[in-house]
Amino acid sequence: MAVAARLDSFLTRKGAPYRALPIDESASLDAAMMASGLPLEEAVCATLLVDINGVVMVVHGFNNTIDLDAVQQLIGRRLQPLTARQSNRLFGDCDPGFQPPVGAAYDIPVLVDEDVLTMPRAVMTGGTRHTLIALDNRALTLALAGAQGGHLVIRGQGNGEREALTLDEVAGKLQKLYRLPPMPALAIRILKLTTNTEATARELAELIEFDPSLTAQIMRYSRSALFHYPGQINSVQEAVTRVLGFDRVAHIALGIAAVRAFDVPRHGMLGMDSFWRHSLHCAFLCQRLAMECGADKGLAYLCGLLHNFGLLLVGHLFPGMYDELSTLRETNPDVSMHSLELQVFGGGNDQEFLAVGHGAIGGILHRLWQLPDPVVKAAGMHQQAGYHGEHEQYVLMVELANSLLKARGIGDEFNPDDTPALAASLGLDDAALAAIDGDIDAVTRELDDLAASLSS
Structure with a gap:
């Protein structure tokens, strides 16, 4: 019927x-x-x-x-x-x-x-x-x-017609009206190193060791029970060569360094604690999905790790509205983030153009920071259900990872997804999806510990 x-x-x-x-x-x-x-x-x-x-x-x-x-x-x-x-x-x-x-x-x-x-x-x-x-x-x-x-809704928000803006126009407004945080110098150097096909583990380790805090975080990461390494790790170079590999170290170091561009509260549903928990879980799942889909594992990890930077940019530029968005998120758990963002940013105020959503804002930031195209697209389109287009596989992996995490209360979205349809779009059957879902349970405690260390 x-x-x-x-x-x-x-x-x-x-x-x-x-x-x-x-x-x-x-x-x-x-x-x-x-x-x-x-x-x-x-x-x-x-x-x-x-x-x-x-x-x-x-x-x-x-x-x-x-x-x-x-x-x-x-x-x-x-x-x-x-x-x-x-x-x-x-x-x-x-x-x-x-x-x-x-x-x-x-x-x-x-x-x-x-x-x-x-x-x-x-x-x-x-x-x-x-x-x-x-x-x-x-x-x-x-x-x-x-x-x-x-009177039962938040007044002055989400009412009236709004002229649709292209992402280029949104990017132009962001750059014209606000001082966007530049990518931190250390993150730029790490990013350049990852594009050099002849870069060595020693060069990466030396770059990381210039920063004591980043060094400690990478060492803590390499010693995690996630990797089951039986020996002692005494240096970043050993972490790269023996445990983590060049790409994983470079990507997690890039994420840690890049986050320093933002001043965002630590606590709350949209705070830095939750951001790192979500990002690490999503990165793990995207890398796991890439193994099933024949995609680049390192690139998939980076897509999952950085896909939510738009929320950090919103929190950095508009702390008052970010607090309001956080409150709405906590009181409306089954409402999509896109709808909540329409409430906060779509009320005819000077920031109305931000109603395109944190995904699109993050994609704009990643493009300005000259990150790889799949990372830009995964951030920019992960809020768009049914996306078809360039780098679609990476967008779908982020969407499926987020869908699987919702059931565990991880992330900023808790409205239901069609998880089987997302899995089918990546060519995954029920058995593969069940195996991947089980993998989350095996690592979530270690990822939670890592997230807590990164946000502290």
Whole structure:
């Protein structure tokens, strides 16, 4: 059925006609809305909240994030977001993640943001991956009859039409308006060394040993239980030649040195602790995936390690907005990062162009820093579901790695992905995916310890 059965039955019973809008099957509601080509200011979605008294649905604009304090003021209850798994259980005839914002069809009490009720037309999920539905204002009013309304979203953000900017225009604005951090000198020297096919382990070791802190971190890395080296490691050169190899040392040293360009808080969901935990896990997984896909392992590792630098740049340039983004991330765990970034940066302020997302911003930075093209593309496109184009394999590896890490609470995205589809796009079957997934459990403790040491 194109539309979920209970939704269709409810709207028919209420005399609320709708028009079905077939779309290509999508992995998530965000992807479906973005790919539909429909005006996002017409899109409506639902956030499910819960407390000891039960579940409440909040209906709001797609480009808005709910204000939990406003909800509490309206109904006197301190609610928290319902997990994706719990939400899916309440909508048995819907595809996971595609819960329609018509709570009455599922016997769920509804709050509605007052802006929704004034929409001339509303577009929403029909409960399936392949259909959206459109309702005029009269039908929408019937569908939401009995819902309690009020100011329920963060105001002044994500409202109104925005002129789309190309990435070249965004790059131009960034360079013109802000002093972008240059790549640190040590990182530049390491990067140059990696492009020299005749560079030796001794030259790399000597370069690293100019920096005592970097030396200590590389030595700690080489002695990790990850590598099971039975002997004693006494120098960086030994770490390169006996344990880690030239590429791995160069890439981790490059990442450590490059991070010094940013002044970002250590703690919180988007802090440096979480950044390193995410980056090291993603780098490990990308290298592991490259072994299965026949891709360059060193380049895949670097793509995973550096793909989230856009978040660091945002935090470095806009600490106040970064704090706001961090707060939204913590209170809206099942909302995509792209939607949250639209809230913070898309409100008609001077930084509106940053609403392209941290992925695109990171890709711009990597291009300015003259990093390898696959690294630029993996950073720039990892937020774009269904990407097809140049260096697609590396983008997909980063996306699949992030998808696998979500289940472990690692990263900045926790909304569901179509992990099997991502794996299939890389030619991986269920057995290969299960083996890779198991590898994460075997190394996560060591990677967590390394992340803690790198962020301290």
